[in-house]
Amino acid sequence: MVDLAVCVGGLALANPVMPASGTFAEGLEQVVRLERLGAFVTKTITSELRAGNPTPRVAETAGGMLNSIGIPSKGVPAFLEHTLPFWRRWKVPLVVSISAPTAQGFAELAAALDLPGVAAIEANISCPNIEADGHAFAMDPAATLDVVRRLRDATRLPLWAKLTPNTGAIAAIARAAEEGGADAVVVANTVLGMAVDTETFRPRLGNVMGGLSGPAIKPIVLRMVHQCHKAVSIPVIGCGGIATPEDAVEYMLAGASAVQVGTATFLQPTAMTDIIDGLDAWCRRRGIACIADLTGAMRGDDDVLLAGAAS
């Protein structure tokens, strides 16, 4: 009886739960009924062939993980030949995540993907591993505006901009994405982090630095989702540390229209469908007819309170 449908950045989804880019691939089919997901989101692809980063590529931390996978990519032809036909077998909308070293490269790649079976483009303008020392388009409002504008000119597909949490100005960057023509912002990618092995004195990641994800970052990204929800009128897709139905509700209350689940799937492969079931049960228990009503429904968040911070 609960209506789980949401409308996000130009796409109508059966429910608000989808995978986070880079944490989802065909292997999950063995354990999860993929047709139940709100959308599919591919691992980020690039035009260039890329090998990804040296190993070790992951490390455990308290309540989270660091990864420095990088963006290994087999290029567009391999995507068209293998990945796209594979995902086309389902009716679930397919969101293709893309990246490029230049705004021009982003635009060209988006243009090349305006194909049947591609439902939306997620522009990963935030991956902390790509630019040296963690810089990315989405660390700067002007660069964000520029790349999103060019993407907007290059494709008629719904366009989502995936932001980085490695900034002190997330609201300004979300506004730049909106101004550039994005249909939604995905908040956020991983938080740049690091770990050192005290036995070997070496970094725990082959790449020294990597992205932190998982429950540890949930309070940080949730805050950013809330800031973005207040700053823009396009939908915000929350992504960071979501592992339970309550986490998804928390994100929606803070302003998310839909959520992406990444790291949780590694620990619990059925995490996404468990969350969908749990959302349904939760709405039922609370007498909520349309899940979309949860978006931004947090109470007691007036500016008086925020200003109260200073007193």
Add this chain to the structure above:
Amino acid sequence: MVDLAVCVGGLALANPVMPASGTFAEGLEQVVRLERLGAFVTKTITSELRAGNPTPRVAETAGGMLNSIGIPSKGVPAFLEHTLPFWRRWKVPLVVSISAPTAQGFAELAAALDLPGVAAIEANISCPNIEADGHAFAMDPAATLDVVRRLRDATRLPLWAKLTPNTGAIAAIARAAEEGGADAVVVANTVLGMAVDTETFRPRLGNVMGGLSGPAIKPIVLRMVHQCHKAVSIPVIGCGGIATPEDAVEYMLAGASAVQVGTATFLQPTAMTDIIDGLDAWCRRRGIACIADLTGAMRGDDDVLLAGAAS
């Protein structure tokens, strides 16, 4: 036999372990031999009387905690009458943490504290709760340069600048603090975060947003310590999620000259002395004669590797 002494930003410390501001007060005397600490750091004080934020002021998160204590302050006279005489009873160097709403206010407060018994000033230019919506001096290199310069002109005491992790430009801000004349940077304060109660739909903190601390943020702050260590030649004091001797070693390898322990003391009141004992034992086991040699001793961190991120 292990030499635990370190020299940090104009101060010689018996060992590199000290409390983080706001997580230390006289109550600890009941459980810990305070004379064993490398330094004392006071809760941030302000000139104005401040009540602090509404309750609830804390919330648990995965591997960490959110706080929105704010900076309740009884002003300078109460500090001079009660706090300073209390801490003067020990020989341990006393670092006084200060904050103010303006650069001028910072300078005046620092000038007023150039007193016997005060060993150094830690300028908390980073507290995310003070300025509305999380802004702080240390989110901007120019504001950092300005406030540190004025502080430098106002006091002959060793001057530490405590930075915020809520920025995409930590290295630039550390450089600004160095240029302004800081003797050390403390990296870092809490990460701005948020949590929502899914039963009541209300924020878990009376102040909506608050600062995340504890093990959850360790990989993030460790990365920033490393970035700052590479960016400046003044010492870096690491602070974020340190709970064990290994955590302290990890921070030193990444570039810290000393460490501050906050949240861990709440869970384990003897955390700081346990860490000091553990550092001694660890150095002994590894045959390290001077702990100061650990600072920046991480291996395999050449720029080739960092640049490799892009491939």
Add this chain to the structure above:
Amino acid sequence: MPALAAAAEPAAAADLLAPVIANDWVNDEYKHLVLEAGAPACLAGAGQFFHLLCPATGADQPFFRRPMSTYRADPEAGRVEFLYKVTGRGTRGLATLRPGDRLRMLGPLGVGFSLDAAWRNIVVLGRGVGLATLAPLAAMAARQGVGVTAILSARSLAHVMSVSAFNEMGARTIVVTDTDGSSAPCRVETLLRGLIAAGRADAFFTCGSNRLLELMQRLGAEHGIPGQVALEQQMACGLGMCFCCVRPFREGGREVHKRVCWDGPVFPIEEAMGW
């Protein structure tokens, strides 16, 4: 604050790993935890509390310690006891402890109850888990020859705890319940007025219910009866360091913030503000 001035210097606290002797269900919600603990833990005063490092279990990973009032501290047997309600992840973890396990606990902490030498008869009024906090007060009063009337309020007879504990300490015990309506504030007020009239109310003590606190505040003000209340607030450090456990209090006409862990958990009743 004559009452508080008479309080003994709080014993130094210690963080110790205490072996569990017993941890049994008292009813369907409460468990009774008995630990082996030498000084200073077993010297805990009435109203003082401990900060417990509740064990993490699979699903429940409490981050903070949990504050818990001393239900009983026995210096002779070298034991400390708690009576706790299983509510969330911390107390659920606590509930898994088995005899022989060890629990890390910091204490005794805070300012407890104190008895003025001039008081001959006191009234103790508690509800729910508040009774656990008040039980050692009755024991202290008994030791000092002070007469105690204990009004124990609960949902039903099955939910009143500690009746026997209060009785053993020689308290006159009155049980009031929601089931028979005797716990209604107006009926408790009648009881209290009777005790005042009978000269059995030199001081008021309460814990665990906002409505009962307000009732005692009103009657106390009306009849000039001093009193004390034990309050709760979420805690991080438990040692007065973090200022997260503050509550508002009335002090000389002004509203001030005080730390429940450090300035309390026991406060003069007239200073407390309802919640």
Add this chain to the structure above:
Amino acid sequence: MPALAAAAEPAAAADLLAPVIANDWVNDEYKHLVLEAGAPACLAGAGQFFHLLCPATGADQPFFRRPMSTYRADPEAGRVEFLYKVTGRGTRGLATLRPGDRLRMLGPLGVGFSLDAAWRNIVVLGRGVGLATLAPLAAMAARQGVGVTAILSARSLAHVMSVSAFNEMGARTIVVTDTDGSSAPCRVETLLRGLIAAGRADAFFTCGSNRLLELMQRLGAEHGIPGQVALEQQMACGLGMCFCCVRPFREGGREVHKRVCWDGPVFPIEEAMGW
């Protein structure tokens, strides 16, 4: 890759909560875990693995799951067994499991060993925990009527595991140890050359030692003997999704990255690169 082509379609994996039947020490470092598990788990092929959600204990809170090779999968009894070395926080947590507890495990996963119909006799060479991985291969060979010579290498006689397991499956078992020097690569090489000469080495299989891998690669290349190796790498998802478990391989003269969890953990021996 004729060997791999002959592999059966991998059974679909499932994530199940399996009751523990036994979890006993085999020696001072290894434990043997027996779980009740229906299909598809108990249909796991030799060389396939499971991804285990090791229980968190007080100090040890493993974040990721831990990969573990099937030591034995018994469809008739509905059981799956593991032989594991207690090394870090995940396996320490695993070691706390008691009969009746439940373990969440995902599997069977990955590409296992496969036997070419043309092979009559194979040589299995393993060390340490690698023996756990190779044991079900010997069982599979026995079922298919393929003769097995198993060379089991260990620090000392006390550390050789699974000898009886290999014997039961009818393998000719040779134990070599560091203690008597028989495990030195040059001595193992002599053994292998003997087996090749005797026509008992249609294929080579190994796991657990870089030096033994390199030895088998060299002799295999010299004599045109195919082979397979089971490799390890830290894993997050175990399902081919995260690309964290890649290793470099030689393929047609180029170095390529392959995922141990998805493309392996068993690979053609000539592709593997030492570590």
